[in-house]
Amino acid sequence: MEYTVQKLARMAGISPRTLRYYDEIDILKPARINSSGYRIYGEQEVNQLQQILFYRELGVALEDIRQIVNSPSFDGAAALRDHREKLLEKRRQLDLLISNVEKTIQAAEGGMTMTDKEKFEGFKQKMIDENEKTYGKEIREKYGENAVEQSYAKLKGMTPEQHDEATKLAEEIQQTLAEAYATGNPAGDLAQKTADLHKKWLMFYWGSYSKEAHAGLAQMYVDDERFTAYYDKNQPGTVEFLRDAIHIYTGIKN
């Protein structure tokens, strides 16, 4: 099969201009040029383009991509590890930015007048910088401990924000559950609130929700000692209590 620029571009979901540019910078040369000067691409070029686009998708610079695709002996994995480091560094900076922006928004919405705020803008930045210097490392160390959890969450398609939310919810569930357990009544307000929180928490992990699955999961908690250990940490019998509350909440018993 042979392709002109536009045909190949459409197949690959890019613009003809991109293909000409890739030709220009020696990243992807056409198989041949016909009598009218048209670029003609063949199978091999299609494959190479797919490779190029794959790396591009990963955010690798075209200059680096050329290294990868042009020399078959080039260590692509090493290049990717290198690239990963850059991305991680980028994310650290991005996280810092986001954190600073949020702090500023809070300060701005805290009722300061615009002029006052302007006056203190420079000072505030210094304060934020100081804050970062003092606590940044500590926060990062804490953050780092959660890395495993986070990457696991990512596998399931959660954004960091969602992960945050879910973590907060989990804590709230623990607390509410403890209070509810003290009442001894799985049909009571507190227990039902716990079940509701648990539903919300679940929905971060399951894309959709059904009462049946929720009820099934509650029973699963009782059956699985990993969950039992987690929920029963402080008070034995908590898991059964949670299951009962959820079964009442969902109106379903297994």
Add this chain to the structure above:
Amino acid sequence: MEYTVQKLARMAGISPRTLRYYDEIDILKPARINSSGYRIYGEQEVNQLQQILFYRELGVALEDIRQIVNSPSFDGAAALRDHREKLLEKRRQLDLLISNVEKTIQAAEGGMTMTDKEKFEGFKQKMIDENEKTYGKEIREKYGENAVEQSYAKLKGMTPEQHDEATKLAEEIQQTLAEAYATGNPAGDLAQKTADLHKKWLMFYWGSYSKEAHAGLAQMYVDDERFTAYYDKNQPGTVEFLRDAIHIYTGIKN
């Protein structure tokens, strides 16, 4: 106190060029220009520069910064909220990239030959593109940007091997289910084999497995028209049949 470009630049930790550029694009004009044409900055300019640098630090575009510093009535907080959204979006994309890069490294180090890997990568890319072309817009309209990203993240979050396996399994399930449905017996060998395949398939998407959750999910399929449409495509009633088979397989009824 008065400053020339270099002195101010040193104070602020930026380059003289940057100051000239800021003058050029009307972001920070010097207080006056002396007889030799030198730029002279005063206290006020120092303050404004600090503001500019503060917003720049937050990654705000210079064009937007001009809006902020030039009009005192401008809603800086709103601009920051806007900006925060952009940053969060950026981070989501970055997380996706990092996840993909890590998967690729794993695959590359997992002993696959380069050629096989390359072939697959092209294929996966195509799948995502096709999926986007066919369902992208529709999904986006229904569930918003996030849903699309999430489902793509999930698709990309699996290793190539896992993805391949899951895809094969899904096909096998469809086929086996059709055959089983023809027998009309949800307790028969074919139906039970289908349920077993479905369990294996599920485990690619759920980290853990429980009979209860599986049984609950089966009922959820029946309840949710999205799933009904998917499974009932060829033969109406297939979903109920599958649910019955799974309930027998798990020994659990909701």
Add this chain to the structure above:
DNA sequence: CCTTGACCTTGACGTTGCGTTAATGTGTAG
């Protein structure tokens, strides 16, 4: 007074990865 070296000026090109005209030639269907 002259030189040296550090500083200042404007002007203009380079960076990345293409998008977007512009001006012009080619292929094909009706």
Add this chain to the structure above:
DNA sequence: CTACACATTAACGCAACGTCAAGGTCAAGG
């Protein structure tokens, strides 16, 4: 034969400066 869709190269534009280049200015030292 005429549209019309497609192809070509050349060129500027984008963001935020870095980096020469060519030249003027200022304070210090011989």
